[in-house]
Each structure stands twice: as C-alpha cells, then as structure tokens.
Amino acid sequence: MPKPWATLGVDLHLEPSGPGLRRGLTAALREAVRTGRLAPGTRLPSSRALAADLGVARNTVADAYADLVAEGWLTARQGSGTSVATGLPAPPPGLWGSPPPGPSRSSPASREWGSGASGSRGSSASVSRERPVSGARERPVSGAWGTPAPGSVGSPASGARGTPASGEWENPALGSPAFGSRGTPASGSVGSGASGSRGHSASGPWASPSARSSAGPAPGGRPPGGQPPGGRPPSRPAYDLVPGSPDLSAFPRTAWLKAARRALAVAPYDALGYGDPRGRVELRTALAGYLARARGVRTHPDGIVICSGFAHGLMLLGQVLRERGLTTLAVESYGLDAHWQLLERAGLRTMPLGLDELGTRTDEVGAEERAVLLTPAHQFPMGGALHPDRRAAVVDWARRGDGLIVEDDYDGEFRYDRRPVGALQGLDPDHVVYLGTASKSLAPGLRLGWLVVPPSLAAEVVAAKGGVDWSCGVLDQLTLAEFITSGAYDRHVRSARLHYRRRRDTLVAALARRAPHIHATGIAAGLHVVLRLPPGTEPAALRAAAWQGLAVHGLHRYRHPEATVERPDALVVGYGTPPDHAWSAALDALCAALPE
Template sequence: GSFPRAEWLAASRRALTAAPNEALDYGDQLGRVELRTVLADYLARTRGVYADPERVVLCSGFVHGLALMAQVLAARRGRTRAVVGVESYGLDFHRDILTAAGLRTPALALDELGTRTEELISGQGELRSVDAVLTTPAHQFPTGAALHPDRRAAMVDWARGAGGLILEDDYDGEFRYDRQPVGALQGLDPERVVYLGTASKSLAPGLRLAWMVLPKALVGEVVEAKGDVATVPSALDQLTLAEFIASGAYDRHVRSMRLRYRRRRDQLVEALAERAPGCRVTGISAGLHAVVELPPGTDERTMTEAAAWQGLGIQGLSGFRHPSVAPGRDALVIGYGAPTDSAWTGALDALCRVLA
C-alpha cells in the first residue's frame, strides 16, 4: 500500500523517453546495463558490496536466482549430489528449490549469535562435504539474529579453505532500526560469496525484480543456466528501477519506510509489554517481523488458531523448522509491515487480545 506510485510513474516516463530503440529488443542475459551499473554503485554505497556491473545478473525474484544457483551447483557435481547447508530455521520452499535440483540440504544450527559456524568448519556428519551455504547473515529469517562478526569471518574462512560458496540472502538488509545496517558478507570475499538482493521488501514483490552479484568465475555458468533471455525481467521495469535509484527516489522511499516500519515495531513492542507481559519479543533490530516467545505451557498451535479467529494471519515458529531439527521453543512469527494504516490499530489490538 505504500508503493510510491507517482514517483515510479515519473521514473518510468523518464526512462522510456531516454531508452534507446535496442532496449526494446530481446536484450542481454545479464540484464540491462543501465540497471546493473546503478545497482553496482548503490550496493557498494549502502551494503558494502563489491559489485562490478559485469558481475551483476538480474533475476525475476530471489527464488529465480536461487534456482539458478541450484542448477549451477548440481551441474558442478555431476552424478554426485551437491550439498548446500541451510539454516535450521528458514523458508521451506527455499529448501524445496534446492532439493528439487537434486541437492542435499543438511541443517546448520542457530543461536542468538546466528549460524553456528563451528559445526560447518568441523565438517561432521552430513556437513562433511558441503559445497555451499545458504544464509541470511544481516537478519536471520525468521529468528532475527544478526551473524556475529567472528562467525562472519569464520564462514568466509571456511569457504576459502574448503573451496565452498556462500549464498547470501540479503532480503531486508536496508531496514535496520537501532544502529547502522550490518554490511553485506560479500564485502569480505567477493570471490566466495554470491550476493542475492531483491526489491520485494523495499518496493513490492509483484515487480519480480532481484539481482545476484557473482564471483567472476561463476558469471558464465549462471548465464548458461539461464538458457535464454526470456528469463530476464521486463526491460521497461529494469530501466524504470535504474532511473528510480539514480534520481534518489529509491533512497528517499527506503528512508521513509524505515521510519514507518520502526514506528510500527515500537508500537508492537510497547503494546505487548503492557498487555501481554508474559511474552518476550525478539528479533526486532531489523526487518518487517518479530518473534514473540510464548510463556511456558502455552501451545503455539492454539495461539495461531486463536489469531485466525481474530482475522490475523500469524505463523508459528515451528513452521519454519528444518525437518531434521528437534522441536524448540513455542513462539509466533508476526509480520507488522502488511496491514494498511487504517487496519493497523485494530490488528494490533486483536493480537494483544489473543496473547493476553
């Protein structure tokens, strides 16, 4: 509902007016050079990413980029199944994409400091021959932990020593509230980290615009996996986003939304502290969601069902747990970005009634 329609339309008009005729042809498998160039500058400035335009590949959403990397990893291993370590809590359809490509996806344990890299380095059990790791280091999804600096360095050291890759999902790195954003892991070693970013959180998922910043050696393999230019997002949308970023409108929009989401987060935390003091709210330093740990003896499923009766779409933390991981704490994952301004107060009140 906060999509900047007027500014996007103005950027679209300017982009289309300035676009050369060849922009309306089939185009480059990497994507429009205008957007790749602007993104390289923006990501370096805001996320600390080393992003030469020739290493940037544009995708139709994060899932498209992940599917391409799954193809590449599977092709590299040939008949032997490649292994991608995934965080013990995450989105099941991300795991499904990897397994559909024939990859194994053992779980990497998490704690309050993020992924436990010692298990990756020791290489025991299923983690003995990991080819790559899929991780959300800036703001783990869904627990909300930021990967500790020592573990960031350890993960990069593992990749260098083992010849592995790190697939960095930077899904909401721009929305950090209490201190400066955590820089991208890719900046520590651009030849070992595949950076995946998206406009889904900052603008809208319906745009289907995302990007990968690749190690130089991977560019050719990813382009081959793409197969044809039909998998590139609309050239007009690419040109519009390039103009939107170059004009400064994207920065202004992100700043505005960061303030808006922070206000909602603060209202959520304050309301729960007052009306449901038995609950503990965590994972709130960034992003558009919080984890609410339930009091001992409170059943997660009962609470999600009660929330549904109130018209709230809330998920239990267990729904994000890797199948091989033992059950943990009962908690709810609550997204606070979606309700309209007119619905927000009522939604928050309904949530408090459920948790109280």
Template sequence: TRVAAGPATAPSGQGARPGQRHRQPRTPVPLPPRAHGPRHNLRQGTPDASSFPRTAWTASYRRALQAAPSEAFGPGDPAGRPELRQALTEYLARARGVRTEPDRIVICSGFAHALRLLFDRGTREGPAAGGVLRGPLGVEAYGLGFHRELFAAAGVRTVPLPLDEHGARVDALGRERAVLLTPAHQFPTGGPLHPERRAAVIDWARTRGAVVLEDDYDGEFRYDRRPVGALQGLDPERVIHVGSVSKSLSPALRLGWMVLPQRYVGPVLAAKGEREAWASVLDQLALADFVTCGAYDRHVRRMRQQYRRRRDRLVAALAARAPHVEVTGIAAGLHAVLRLPPGTERSTVKAARWQGVALDGLAAFRHPQAPTTAGDGLVVGYATPSEHAYEAALEALCEVLPPE
C-alpha cells in the first residue's frame, strides 16, 4: 500500500533557515483512492468473512477440545489427526465422489503447502529427495501467478495448455510428467473440463505413467446443477486430489488435504517431516467435529444459496446498466469473468483503481508462454464483500465499465 508523502520537515534538532520559516507547505501530489485501501473489494479468491459460522464453529471447537485424548496435545502426526482424516474420507466420498481411505489422506495448510510438499527439492534425503514429483509440468494457460512462481522456485518447468470452451486442451500433453488442472471450474475462465477430456487426461496419465494434480478449490459451489464429481474418482492411483476450507469456511483456518495414490503417501510424509508443524491440531479436531455433526454441510448449503443470489444480482446489474458486457463461464464458484470489448481491459482496471474498486484483469492470470489469449476481461470476486456492502460494490463496478 502506498502512502502519500506529507510536507517535508527538517530532521530533529535541525532548525529551518530563516527565509523558509513562514513558507506554506507543498500540496501533496494526489494519489488514487486505493492509496488508502479500496472502497470496494471485488478481488477473487476470498469468501465473505462476515459469514463465518462463529457459533457453530465455537461449539465444535469446545466439543473437540473436551473429547480430545491426551495424546492429541503432544507432537502432531504429520499425516494429520485420524479423526479429521476419517471425517474427510466420508465427506469427500459423499460430496465429491472421491474414493479413498483415511491412510491415503495427508493434512496440509492449503494448496500452496501441498505444492511445496510435492515439488520442492529442498535439502531432503531418502524417498522425498529431489521432490516427490518432477517436471516438466503441464498447466492451464490461465491460472494463479504465485503457483507459477512456486514452481519456478522449485526448478520445475511449466508448459501451458491452451483453453477453449471445453476446458484445457489435454490433447496437447506430451512428455510432461504431471499436469495441474482445475477440472470442476477452471480458474479463472470459469468452465468445467468436458467429460471426454476428463477421460482423455486419465488415459494419458496411465499411458505415460504420469500423474494428474486436481485442484478442487471451489468444487462444492455449483449453482445450476449438482457439482461435477472429482476427477480423482476416475482413477485414484493416477490423480492427486487437493482441497481446503479456504473458500468454504475461511483462509484463516489454514487447513487443507491431499488425497494421494498409495505410492506417494510415504514420500509426502517424509517431505513434511516427523511432526506436524503447519496445521493446528486443535483446528483439525474442531473441523472433524464440524464435518461429522453436519454443520459443514449446512454452512456450505447456506453459502451456496448466498453466493448464487450474489451472482444473479451481478448478472442483473450488468443486464440493466451494461448489457454489452457478458458474464461467461458456468454458474459456480466465488468469482465471475466479465468479457470486455477488445482493447479495453487495461483502461478499465485503471479506472476501477482510481474509483477505489479492487479487481483484476484477465490478463493478470495468463501464463507468459501461453500460445493464445482469452481476450479482454475482468475477474470479479462477488463473494468477497460483506452482504451490506455488495450493492454499493456493484454500483461502483458498473460505473467503471467501458461504454458499448
């Protein structure tokens, strides 16, 4: 965050020259409103923090604390608490079609932590030496930049796959050893991976002896139909399924999970270390209770309804005030992509910044070596504002959109 510089003053103990004593201070150079933080935050990736289920979470935390065995307060098992791994086994099978057992689940602090465990070479010895997975790695042509930075830091070369209306062009995969996909809801463009391509990427992994890394970042939030099942259900030995509560509950909890093919469990645990140093054991116990008692399902249902209404309000606002701007992608997730007229993305993002509206242009997510472009667009996080601030955020968004 930049802070506007105030009038220059003499250092402590140093007097001003007589000729300068009565001069008026300079007028500070005006900065965009965002210098003091955005008035309206429409950045993607964050759930409505005001909707966190405090009462239900507190009840689960208390129950878990009272029921926890004494050994739970010792050094944590790097695999994660057995109570949580059992709860996730049952929940993921029911809600996402994941096929697993508790001993194939490893708890982590989120998706970035999972990537580090899988790819970071570090200074390990034994089965995790040199990284659990190796490159080159196929990735979608549009995705999060900090993931690419993480891979680069680990020495992993990424190969961008073109995207079209059916998702990633998995037929472009060749000699890569792994591929990272968001099959339920491509981030950020918003489409699901077509069923034929889901089958094709599994066939590729079997033929090449490769692995598919599935980022199920918002798979529970589908608004027009039942969520698409996890890709892992097609072949548990060729897919690593990664999820977290960052979108469904809160990123502050720092809790995620990896559902691993059996051959990767040992190397991942070796990479993690002898003790749990990342995910709070007490939070793990609380989440296990939260899932088992049904509170997690109730919360997801409530937020699914809330976010669907928000997306509907976004679509309605655009239809009324900017009908030339199209919302693309399926009705799912916590963000939407707005297609803009060609050549207007940069100026629109700049105008939004000046008006105190925080959002991202679609180009910010493009892989530097992507063979094609998805065109001009905005990535709008409709889940981020609190409910009482959402209407004003929509109003501000519509004001900065380019004319037809």
C-alpha cells in the first residue's frame, strides 16, 4: 500500500549540481529562492517526499533544509513543515514571477524578435560528453522572419480539431535502436480516423468498417490472436488502449467542486463579463508560480495566454508565424498528424528532423529554418527525453539565428523512474514558446491550456486570439486557479502519479510473464508505452487486437509522411484510459493479441 506521504506536498523541480550531492541540493534550493522561483511562504515538500522524488537519501534533504534555515532562506516550525522565509529581498527584475521593467506585455513589443540571450543556461543545460553532435543536413530555404502585417492578426476559425503532440528520444538503456533508413508512411492502427486528441479518433477509437473487414481470419482458417475461427471482430471495442487520455474515472470531482465553490464565492463581479483575451489574471498568476516551481519555467502572469487546449494554442502560433513570413517549421519524425495538419492549414510546411538513439536530431535544424516544434521532456510516441547535448544545440541555434522553439510539455508531471526533466523554456525564455495543458493531469474535457510566450510575440498572440476571451470559460479558469493555489492540484498530481505508476508496473510484469520476447520502451514517464514487435508483424498485431476487442494504435500511424528514419514495428499502448475495473481484462486481451 502506498505510503500516505507520497501523495502530499508540492512538486518541486530541482537539478542539483556541484562537487557534492548535499552542497548541490543546497545550492539549487538557494538559487530557486533567491531568484523568486520559490515565492516567500511557499511550503516545501517533506524531506521524505523530496528525497523520494530526487532519488537521494532523506538525510541529504534534511541537512540541506537545515543549512538553508540557518542561512535564513527557509523557516521550519514543528507541525508546519518547512517553508520559504518571508521578508526576503525581491528577486532581480525579469526573473520568474517578477515582470521586467519596460512596456506592458499587452502592448506591441518594443524590439525585434529574439534580440538578446536570456543569460546563463543553468544547471539543466549541462552538456553531456557521451556523444558529439554531428553535422547538419541541408534544407530548402524557408521564409525569413518578416514584420507583422499592419493591424491585428485575425482570430482563428473555431472548431479545428487536434491536440498536443510530443517528441523525444528513446533511452538506449531501454533498448531503442538507432534510426536511419528511408521508409514510407503507413497508417496502421486500430481506431484510426481524423484525430481529435493525442492519438484518439475524433469520431471514436474504433476502426473504420474497411479496416474491420480486412481483419479477417489468417490463411489456413485461423484468425490472428488465437480467437475462434469463423467469427467477426466485435462491433465496438471493449477496451480503449489508444494513447492520449487519462483515467477519467479518477477525476477529482469532490476537490474540484470545493474549488469551484470557493472560487465563485470570492470572484469579482467583472469576472463574469467579457474578459481579457489573455485569460483571467487569477489563473495566469497561479500558473506562473506553479510552472516556475514544478517545471522550471521562467515567466510572469503577463507572459501567459490561456487557450482552449494545445490545438488552439498551436493554431494561434501558426497564424502569428505565417503573418511574420514563415513558410516552414521543423518537426519531429514521429508525432501527431493532427498537429501537422493544423500548421499546414496555417500555411506552414512541416519538415521532419532525423532521429537516433539520442533523440531528435536538433543539429539538423538549418540556419534558414526559423522555428521548430519539439517535445523535449517526453517524446510522443517514442517516449524518451531529449539528450542534454541536443537541448543545448537547439537553444544555441535559436540564439544564433533569432529562431523560435515551440515546446510541447503535454505530460511533464508524470515521471516514475527518473528525475523530472525541466522545461526547455527555462534555458532561454526569449526564444521558446512553452505550451502546457490540463488534458493529461486532469481531463481533456476542461479545454484549458496555456502558452508562455516571449515578450516580442505576446501582443501578436493576444491579437490572434481576439479582442475578448471568447474561447475559455471564466468559471473553469477561476476554479483551476483556486485548485492550484490551494495545493489540491499538487495533491492530485502526486496521487495520479502513483496510480499510473502501478498501472505501468502491472503492464510490464504481465509482459514479462506472458510475452517476454516483446520489449517495452518509453516506460520511465508518461501515460503510454511502446511495445517493440518483430519486423513485419505490426499489421497482424493490429488485426489480432481488433479481434480481441482492443482499440490500439500502431507506431506507423504517428510517422511523418516525409520522414526518412527507420520504420520499426511497434504498438503504442496507452495505459491511462481504462478504468481500474477493466484494466486486468484489457491486459489479458493485449497479451493475447501480441505475436508469438
């Protein structure tokens, strides 16, 4: 049974560095307080909880806390835990939650895009010496940055479908092969269709009639997956293993209702009117503090724009970039076609980058390409984290050529066997747009997401969204703000993390017993796993899954049509969606569908 402390406290992103673990942790905590990333009065996790998160001894954390209490940075009181001291000097202007001096972010930017680096990269940008970055590949020249067209950018058309995409490298320790040979696109999946979320079909997760008719018995009369001959696959899936959705039965209804009541009771009257297109200031303020503390994002409330999920945010960015004269945007070789289509509808061609055992080949982003879409913390669907060399390389590229990095952090809260990877935005806020969403941590039906935009893009993104906030419900924004500031969000995320880790462990154990020849990768974080199959067996595995009543996707479905990397056979299995009572039966059906 999980220890109760594992679900308490707040998430805290730290990357200790230095000659000793205790000294490194103490320095990381001190810097977080000094720069304002940890605001005065913030209650820190217990020493036991933080030690578990960081994978260090509890005494190491306790000693670091004691050192900082003695220095005056923290306060400790019996029964109240450890908190950031109040009355500390204000952080330097422009860091974390404090807006820098200068014009308001709601007014047009007073300088050109990307003028100036953001300072030092910090400990998370330390460059690994494992492997050098190789040379870049030549590309067609894309449109250079232009100046925005006179007047505001038009508001996006409503109703476009699509949701967060992601991308990262497969950890060599988990058995990922290197990619290299050219392949052609394939759409093999059970449940393919117009995508409305990360991996899910807009019209439901089941296959089309033509796909079902092709899933008939194998030669010789024996249908795939061991099902009885002569039958047909079920008309509807019994189990949904399509990645992209959390366990909706675990939504914290009681805590959310309490937060909604509290938020509505104290909301000002003008909150119910036509709002600021950036979103409610209460939510932007809560997010600025949370993202700084938990994900290492450097921003302030005026730098955040609330949107209706990742797809809406990507639509806004696509409009702005096209208005600036951009014609090409680099993307990862594997991701969501719905996102590529959103960008293409905005007039941007997507160019896939290479992929190898270190992740996306960010060194292939040429000088003529001015923007790149990445998922550096947890790639979808491959499931790894972008190597530090590659993170440093893409930030250097953006600084040298005034480029823009679009960072999709779709499930950064869920990590199990490794320390959390900080947001790329923290390395250079002037050249990274950070997109986050509540779709995985809470529920996609909330339709709440956020963009953290550089100062030079803020006015154009707000103009693209429209003169009033027509897309995001005020009550949900106020409720989420209260949910975050009260600590309920942190408690829910920690509880969900334990829940999904147990799911992941059960899946891995079942594979070890019943299909030891199938290798699971991308298991250190997120809500899905990639099951590597023998070459040429992905189509048969999808047919067998249909016979077993499973909605599941093949890896080929997520491959960019112009990608030149190798095409491994695999299933992308989402373990977040099924409710607890159906999880055991879903595992049985999955193991029965796997090739022998």
